Amino acid sequence: MSDSATTRDTEATRLLLEVTVSRSRRVRDRLATWWMYGSFVVVVIPLGFILFYVVQKGLPELLTRGWFTQDIPAVSRKPGGGMAPAIVGTLVITLGASLMAVPLGILGAIYLHEYGGGGRLSRLIRFMADVMTGVPSIVMGLFIFTVFTLRFGLMGFGGALALACLMLPIVIRSTEEMLRLVPDELRQGSYALGNRKWRTIVTVVLPAALGGIVSGVMLAVARAAGETAPLLFTIGAARKINPSLFDGPNTALSMQIFSNAQTPYAAAQARAWGAALTLVGLVFLLTVVARIVSARFSLKHA
């Protein structure tokens, strides 16, 4: 009789303890969850607000006929016209900058991680890249202005150069991080099969790191697409579509936002909002593509 009574008591006590302990824990857990959701909402509100505002102000412009095809009107007081030159300009200048910064950045990162080791040269390069990330974009613009524009004139290429200088350290650092994430055992496995170092990098390491590298590159490109200051002194202003980087002044969406926002006419203001929405849309598109590519080629996938 005493045995079963003791067992019952022990059971009851145990259950009681369980309930009491877990209640305070549950309360704390719930508080923490609310706090996290609350923080998330606080963060998302300004983001959502900006997005909503830009769409609200910019969409009517985008929906006008010819926004994507017509040239920028010469008289900013008049409504109508389009942003085609700015769209083309942004695309062409960003593409030019990417073509310069991306291969250089990736190769530089490969050197730093695979060949450099801890040597003095690689430490210097890494340090300089870190310094470059901190250089204000307007200073980059001024630098290119002095070195290039004063000599060769206003053209899209100057802007591309300045943007490339901004993109380069980002590409180098993010690529190096992705290379670091590739486990060394993969390299060992490749060497053990009789593969040379450069071929190991090309056939094993880069494919394994590709998702992350592309993602990093896309983010650098998205940043460059939105920069204004480096373009201020280097590309001038154009009203007609100029698909060439080397043939005279060009314009870009960010420049158009800048100049139109400062012009007091309603039509100009509307155009600024439209350009803003176009730019946001472009950057959004690039980020989405970056996500898709990086998910598709992530380390786990063939």
Added chain:
Amino acid sequence: MAPDQAAAHPAPVALSEAANASTSPMTDASVPEPDLAPVVFDVKDLSVYYGAFRAIRDASLEIRQHEIAAFIGPSGCGKSTMLRCFDRMNDLIEGARVEGQVLYHGVDLYDAAIDPVEVRKRIGMVFQKPNPFPKSIYDNVAFGPKLAGLKGSMDDRVEAALRRAALWDEVKDRLKKSAMGLSGGQQQRLCIARAIAVEPEVVLMDEPCSALDPIATARIEDLMQELKADYTIVIVTHNMQQAARVSDRTAFFTTEVNETSDTRTGVLVEYDVTDKMFSNPSDERTENYVTGRFG
């Protein structure tokens, strides 16, 4: 350090000629008697240094063709270091240095004229933790042959390698799927398939089963017995019973403590036919280890 320093044209020819010259004719169903098989590796007074630290001291042994040689011993006694000398994987470690000779069919692997990359094409390695590439199963196995430019149908080659590695039936319907989706034991068999797809002469295995469950381990041990007919195998293992089950000859390593400099150096204690090593070893240290008195 790059894996391909001191490449030279005469060397690859020397390696392949030496290998072909020493291939012994096989009798019908049996492997030649252990003592009659030609020597594949002849290690003479090998010492391996990592910087100033001496990891192995004066090791000498011979590994014969179509045998399984096992290296056993406590941790840190230089077994893996010794294994990695056979395919010059130690070159990849900063400051690694070798004294003495490792003769592969009479050619010193550490001769200045020898290209380590050529060495690794003939001597394959399987690692402790399975390391398949994040590619498809097919691409993993085809990786080596494609690289070496081997002729013939790649599909057939991949299938043959996977069959040899006892993995074909499990993966034949999903060759294009990622290798990362396989279980640990399957991944290790895939790594073995990948290593044998390039048709090496020797397969080195560095604790191939230590990351696997007992059933997967048993499958790989069976696999080793089958592979023995076509390859020479050297394995490093922590598991004495595995060495006793699988190998023809066993080498026992241990650490010697240097009182003055307070460093431990690996040393080869004894190397003999497995049955003798486990039933009647010559050295007392070996006996202590295999009977479980220490280690």
